[in-house]
Amino acid sequence: MELLKQLVVFFWDFFSPVPCAVCGGEYNRTDGPVCPLCSRVAQPVVTAGNPSEYLSGRYFYFSYILSLFLYNSEIQSLIISFKEKERVDLASYFGSIAAGCKEIFAANFDVITAVPLSRLKQSERGYNQSELFARQLSRFSGKPYKQFLRCKGGKKIQKKLSYEHRSFNCIGRYDPVKQVVCPERVLLVDDVVTTGATLNECSRILKKMGALTVFSLTIARVDI
Numbered sequence: 643m644e645l646l647k648q649l650v651v652f653f654w655d656f657f658s659p660v661p662c663a664v665c666g667g668e669y670n671r672t673d674g675p676v677c678p679l680c681s682r683v684a685q686p687v688v689t690a691g692n693p694s695e696y697l698s699g700r701y702f703y704f705s706y707i708l709s710l711f712l713y714n715s716e717i718q719s720l721i722i723s724f725k726e727k728e729r730v731d732l733a734s735y736f737g738s739i740a741a742g743c744k745e746i747f748a749a750n751f752d753v754i755t756a757v758p759l760s761r762l763k764q765s766e767r768g769y770n771q772s773e774l775f776a777r778q779l780s781r782f783s784g785k786p787y788k789q790f791l792r793c794k795g796g797k798k799i800q801k802k803l804s805y806e807h808r809s810f811n812c813i814g815r816y817d818p819v820k821q822v823v824c825p826e827r828v829l830l831v832d833d834v835v836t837t838g839a840t841l842n843e844c845s846r847i848l849k850k851m852g853a854l855t856v857f858s859l860t861i862a863r864v865d866i
């Protein structure tokens with residue numbers, strides 16, 4: 643009976659129209675969560691390199707940053723669908739794009755982890771989008787996923803603050819998960835990078851926990 647139920651759900655999902663994760667329009671889903679029209683403008687633009695090439699800041703605790711998309715209005719809609727509209731199916735879409743990037747495996751990391759959400763945010767949303775993305779990359783790449791950090795909450799990170807203010811806002815926001823030692827080479831995953839302050843603070847803690855090198859991966863990068 644359970645199998646029959648699963649089969650019905652599978653075929654219902656497969657044949658029923660699903661809104662496009664960018665424009666919200668309905669289309670016959672044959673080729674992923676984005677309709678053919680939006681696919682043309684929501685193409686991955688992978689950038690990878692030293693954080694100082696893309697982000698402003700004086701010192702980085704992570705040595706590499708890879709982003710799948712450059713932020714624009716279509717990518718913003720895609721991220722909002724993922725974060726705010728329960729489109730958790732996008733995790734495997736992003737995971738498969740990331741797993742196809744040769745740049746990511748050049749980093750030769752031991753383990754994947756994600757920037758945690760505060761307990762309040764996690765319970766409001768019901769999931770941590772960065773963790774879902776990281777877990778899908780783990781599934782596609784065969785590299786293990788492990789949670790090393792927890793978010794203590796505190797002040798809301800202000801989107802419009804400068805790098806210095808944002809860095810200051812982030813300090814002390816994250817804690818190690820108790821009694822966990824970090825492997826030497828870690829891939830830290832987040833949804834969007836703007837100033838890099840969150841990635842930097844998480845990387846600082848990961849290094850305290852034993853990491854020698856932290857690489858970072860985000861779905862999108864905002865140029866400021």
Ligand SMILES: [Zn+2]
Nearest residue numbers: 662665677680
């Ligand atoms: Zn669309």
